[in-house]
Amino acid sequence: xxxxxxxxxxxxxxxxxxxxxxxxxxxxxxxxxxxxxxxxxxxxxxxxxxxxxxxxxxxxxxxxxxxxxxxxxxxxxxxxxxxxxxxxxxxxxxxxxxxxxxxxxxxxxxxxxxxxxxxxxxxxxxxxxxxxxxxxxxxxxxxxxxxxxxxxxxxxxxxxxxxxxxxxxxxxxxxxxxxxxxxxxxxxxxxxxxxxxxxxxxxxxxxxxxxxxxxxxxxxxxxxxxxxxxxxxxxxxxxxxxxxxxxxxxxxxxxxxxxxxxxxxxxxxxxxxxxxxxxxxxxxxxxxxxxxxxxxxxxxxxxxxxxxxxxxxxxxxxxxxxxxxxxxxxxxxxxxxxxxxxxxxxxxxxxxxxxxxxxxxxxxxxxxxxxxxxxxxxxxxxxxxxxxxxxxxxxxxxxxxxxxxxxxxxxxxxxxxxxxxxxxxxxxxxxxxxxxxxxxxxxxxxxxxxxxxxxxxxxxxxxxxxxxxxxxxxxxxxxxxxxxx
Amino acid sequence: xxxxxxxxxxxxxxxxxxxxxxxxxxxxxxxxxxxxxxxxxxxxxxxxxxxxxxxxxxxxxxxxxxxxxxxxxxxxxxxxxxxxxxxxxxxxxxxxxxxxxxxxxxxxxxxxxxxxxxxxxxxxxxxxxxxxxxxxxxxxxxxxxxxxxxxxxxxxxxxxxxxxxxxxxxxxxxxxxxxxxxxxxxxxxxxxxxxxxxxxxxxxxxxxxxxxxxxxxxxxxxxxxxxxxxxxxxxxxxxxxxxxxxxxxxxxxxxxxxxxxxxxxxxxxxxxxxxxxxxxxxxxxxxxxxxxxxxxxxxxxxxxxxxxxxxxxxxxxxxxxxxxxxxxxxxxxxxxxxxxxxxxxxxxxxxxxxxxxxxxxxxxxxxxxxxxxxxxxxxxxxxxxxxxxxxxxxxxxxxxxxxxxxxxxxxxxxxxxxxxxxxxxxxxxxxxxxxxxxxxxxxxxxxxxxxx
Numbered sequence: 001x002x003x004x005x006x007x008x009x010x011x012x013x014x015x016x017x018x019x020x021x022x023x024x025x026x027x028x029x030x031x032x033x034x035x036x037x038x039x040x041x042x043x044x045x046x047x048x049x050x051x052x053x054x055x056x057x058x059x060x061x062x063x064x065x066x067x068x069x070x071x072x073x074x075x076x077x078x079x080x081x082x083x084x085x086x087x088x089x090x091x092x093x094x095x096x097x098x099x100x101x102x103x104x105x106x107x108x109x110x111x112x113x114x115x116x117x118x119x120x121x122x123x124x125x126x127x128x129x130x131x132x133x134x135x136x137x138x139x140x141x142x143x144x145x146x147x148x149x150x151x152x153x154x155x156x157x158x159x160x161x162x163x164x165x166x167x168x169x170x171x172x173x174x175x176x177x178x179x180x181x182x183x184x185x186x187x188x189x190x191x192x193x194x195x196x197x198x199x200x201x202x203x204x205x206x207x208x209x210x211x212x213x214x215x216x217x218x219x220x221x222x223x224x225x226x227x228x229x230x231x232x233x234x235x236x237x238x239x240x241x242x243x244x245x246x247x248x249x250x251x252x253x254x255x256x257x258x259x260x261x262x263x264x265x266x267x268x269x270x271x272x273x274x275x276x277x278x279x280x281x282x283x284x285x286x287x288x289x290x291x292x293x294x295x296x297x298x299x300x301x302x303x304x305x306x307x308x309x310x311x312x313x314x315x316x317x318x319x320x321x322x323x324x325x326x327x328x329x330x331x332x333x334x335x336x337x338x339x340x341x342x343x344x345x346x347x348x349x350x351x352x353x354x355x356x357x358x359x360x361x362x363x364x365x366x367x368x369x370x371x372x373x374x375x376x377x378x379x380x381x382x383x384x385x386x387x388x389x390x391x392x393x394x395x396x397x398x399x400x401x402x403x404x405x406x407x408x409x410x411x412x413x414x415x416x417x418x419x420x421x422x423x424x425x426x427x428x429x430x431x432x433x434x435x436x437x438x439x440x441x442x443x444x445x446x447x448x449x450x451x452x453x454x455x456x457x458x459x460x461x462x463x464x465x466x467x468x469x470x471x472x473x474x475x476x477x478x479x480x481x482x483x484x485x
Numbered sequence: 486x487x488x489x490x491x492x493x494x495x496x497x498x499x500x501x502x503x504x505x506x507x508x509x510x511x512x513x514x515x516x517x518x519x520x521x522x523x524x525x526x527x528x529x530x531x532x533x534x535x536x537x538x539x540x541x542x543x544x545x546x547x548x549x550x551x552x553x554x555x556x557x558x559x560x561x562x563x564x565x566x567x568x569x570x571x572x573x574x575x576x577x578x579x580x581x582x583x584x585x586x587x588x589x590x591x592x593x594x595x596x597x598x599x600x601x602x603x604x605x606x607x608x609x610x611x612x613x614x615x616x617x618x619x620x621x622x623x624x625x626x627x628x629x630x631x632x633x634x635x636x637x638x639x640x641x642x643x644x645x646x647x648x649x650x651x652x653x654x655x656x657x658x659x660x661x662x663x664x665x666x667x668x669x670x671x672x673x674x675x676x677x678x679x680x681x682x683x684x685x686x687x688x689x690x691x692x693x694x695x696x697x698x699x700x701x702x703x704x705x706x707x708x709x710x711x712x713x714x715x716x717x718x719x720x721x722x723x724x725x726x727x728x729x730x731x732x733x734x735x736x737x738x739x740x741x742x743x744x745x746x747x748x749x750x751x752x753x754x755x756x757x758x759x760x761x762x763x764x765x766x767x768x769x770x771x772x773x774x775x776x777x778x779x780x781x782x783x784x785x786x787x788x789x790x791x792x793x794x795x796x797x798x799x800x801x802x803x804x805x806x807x808x809x810x811x812x813x814x815x816x817x818x819x820x821x822x823x824x825x826x827x828x829x830x831x832x833x834x835x836x837x838x839x840x841x842x843x844x845x846x847x848x849x850x851x852x853x854x855x856x857x858x859x860x861x862x863x864x865x866x867x868x869x870x871x872x873x874x875x876x877x878x879x880x881x882x883x884x885x886x887x888x889x890x891x892x893x894x895x896x897x898x899x900x901x902x903x904x905x906x907x908x909x910x911x912x913x914x915x916x917x918x919x920x921x922x923x924x925x926x927x928x929x930x931x932x933x934x935x936x937x
Contacts, residue, residue, distance in 0.1 A: 067526070161526055178487075178510040178531040388518060 006073045007058035013077045014051035018044050028126025036124035039091035070162025075472035082106045099453045106460045108134030110467035113224020113318040113436030116449040131225050132214035139221025139348030140191045141167040148184035166472045170345025176258050190257045195220040198246045205239045219246045222349040224318030224436035231320040244311045251315035251343035273355040284310045288331045313338040316350040318436025325443030339429045350434030359395045401470050416455045431459040432466040487551045491537030491567045492558035493520045499838040505530050512546045538566045548574050557583045579603040608833035613728030629859035631870040631920045636897045643689045655681035661706040664906040665695040668896045668922040669862045676865035678924040692861050694896040696904035718781040720767035721788030730760045743767045783808035798827035866924045871932040873917050885909030888937040894922045
């Protein structure tokens with residue numbers, strides 16, 4: 001295990017976090033919130049000191065860095081990132097309990113958007129800004145950001161691929177340009193441009209500047225922290241539609257945007273994952289709209305709310321325009337199904353990922369064929385290209401791990417008295433898939449504050465597992481990871 | 486600059502390593518996904534799986550905006566096809582192909598123009614040339630040339646009986662009676678940039694800059710030029726052996742090749758009428774002894790197995806053969822081999838890689854990049870050759886007035902084909918070739934970067 005190199009990466013991550021905390025502090029100062037501003041100042045000092053010490057003791061690391069170090073490094077740095085990020089909430093007294101503050105911060109960085117705050121409107125603006133900004137940073141990934149800005153040169157600089165793979169979601173993560181730094185920078189530039197567009201569209205619709213930034217950060221990272229207790233319900237239909245469109249855009253594989261920039265329209269249009277994603281969105285919207293029409297009113301309004309909700313859930317954002325918990329069971333079932341599917345690979349969203357679902361179904365179809373024709377040799381094709389069998393089997397294993405962890409978490413959370421089965425299962429699903437609000441007692445109109453500490457810790461771990469796609473966190477608990485080779 | 490490399494074999498991976506480290510955008514194409522995967526995990530590159538001669542694959546690898554194609558698959562014909570196909574898709578593309586079949590070596594010049602290749606590399610022929618040089622200038626572990634062959638940096642080991650032992654560098658010129666410059670010393674595995682008061686010890690490996698004319702003077706005065714090589718024994722009858730034997734024959738050196746395979750022996754005897762071809766197993770010491778092993782002047786081990794080459798060379802060392810040259814294919818670059826008594830190491834793939842990298846640098850030379858680069862002192866220092874042009878600073882100023890960075894040493898200046906080891910009064914002008922030695926890994930990209 002290359003401890004020095006990992007220490008160095010973590011020092012960089014902390015430094016980046018400290019830099020990004022400065023705007024939050026300025027927001028606090030701007031709104032005259034001295035308590036929050038002080039909390040940020042103290043936190044920044046602590047982080048800078050920790051990063052400095054860490055950088056000092058990890059001078060001149062060797063370049064040896066393998067896949068398992070990449071996984072461990074990503075897992076550890078996300079935990080460190082979250083611990084440092086929760087300090088302002090604790091110091092300012094907005095969220096005094098460590099477990100609660102961690103839940104809120106992890107929920108931010110993992111772009112979940114599940115909250116334990118009963119009333120966000122009394123929370124200082126600086127903290128709300130920071131909470132939303134964690135979505136933005138966590139959405140594309142802080143290590144990817146680091147790869148884009150810090151020249152990590154080494155004798156074998158291919159190791160950065162392990163970091164990208166461990167942090168970016170999807171079954172088959174690769175570079176889009178030969179140089180890792182350019183790949184990471186390209187992804188972030190696309191991300192930043194889309195975010196700015198989103199902010200401009202929101203401002204054009206008359207949203208206050210502070211809310212526009214926070215909502216756009218939440219949309220870009222597909223997080224879901226809002227600035228008001230009723231989420232987006234009190235904003236105009238135009239603003240809600242802007243959010244619908246951008247939530248859907250941020251849940252698309254960013255490689256598609258890169259291909260568009262290179263004018264490879266055909267490749268984008270032929271992309272099977274994108275097509276399946278659009279079909280799921282379209283079909284779910286239509287079905288929900290028809291189903292809720294008697295309750296909501298006209299077809300137009302139904303489609304508006306259904307589209308918003310579908311976009312919010314499939315992109316794993318978690319904004320709400322109304323309490324879908326009051327919708328008919330059929331609609332709620334579709335929502336639960338969408339929670340499971342999640343966004344496209346290589347986007348900022350969570351869930352199992354559309355491409356995995358695609359692979360799983362293709363693999364299932366092949367297995368059925370093989371029952372009928374035992375001698376048949378068939379490769380699984382995606383976008384016309386034969387898929388590597390390792391990726392197919394990894395996807396199957398991922399699903400197994402996913403189901404096992406969801407069931408285990410559900411059991412632990414069920415120890416908590418006073419919650420319905422529907423609440424518990426949707427709470428686990430929502431945290432694991434990084435969505436935010438669930439159904440019943442954890443629906444859009446309520447929050448997670450009533451859960452016990454044990455349940456909150458379980459859900460916090462679930463959020464990290466879901467965002468980093470299980471293995472970077474799971475290897476931290478494996479004894480062989482820490483054994484000397 | 487965007488570079489496509491087809492073939493992720495030993496050479497392909499080495500070229501990938503060097504070019505990606507120098508910051509070029511490298512796309513690597515190979516048929517085998519597993520090999521690509523492991524190369525991609527080591528270096529900062531992108532990979533495409535498929536046949537490099539297929540237009541679809543080339544298109545998805547981005548041939549349209551690439552600057553250079555390097556085809557180094559195992560097959561000569563495929564390499565040619567790759568280069569031709571790629572060029573048909575991008576007229577401005579430069580192409581480098583590896584052609585190793587000796588039958589093509591004769592017509593390489595013609596093929597270059599017919600197929601529009603920018604460069605043909607033949608690792609085996611290249612290695613043979615290098616071995617020939619080592620045999621003709623014995624005493625150096627390794628030498629690298631600059632300024633189109635007018636300047637060399639040679640590596641010399643200070644043995645217990647060397648006259649340089651315990652000598653201060655300031656007295657070096659008077660000992661060897663010619664102008665030379667020690668640009669780096671490797672002591673106990675670390676590289677040192679010496680000054681005049683530095684005293685050499687036994688076991689040091691020194692890197693000396695000298696003009697090519699001065700080399701034999703240097704050799705003679707160091708007492709390491711013993712006698713002219715008359716008889717060379719080559720173990721293994723592969724392609725390098727063929728090239729080497731044909732080169733050495735021309736200089737009137739008698740050559741013996743030991744080869745195990747009967748058919749290969751017959752083929753070699755037809756190709757090389759003046760060379761003695763012996764069928765037998767070079768790994769059997771009794772057989773070697775029968776062939777007058779200990780009376781040979783130079784032993785070159787060129788079998789396909791690194792391990793066997795090393796063992797035969799060690800046996801040669803025990804029989805006090807003056808010149809030992811060992812070919813390694815896989816273990817090169819490891820410090821493991823440095824302490825073994827196996828003489829000079831030759832790695833065809835590293836040599837070829839160097840010439841490809843040199844070509845790439847020359848392509849960049851329009852922007853003032855180095856023309857020649859050699860890694861010396863186990864890769865801890867680099868010797869770079871630049872050509873001064875109108876943008877170069879300090880042209881015509883005596884060097885004593887020019888401050889360079891701490892890690893930089895100006896080792897040699899060549900103007901109008903005259904080579905000079907610089908002192909404080911020396912100057913360089915436009916068009917001169919300047920060789921500098923950089924003692925850490927922050928090598929300069931242009932000549933102006935060496936100034937403080």
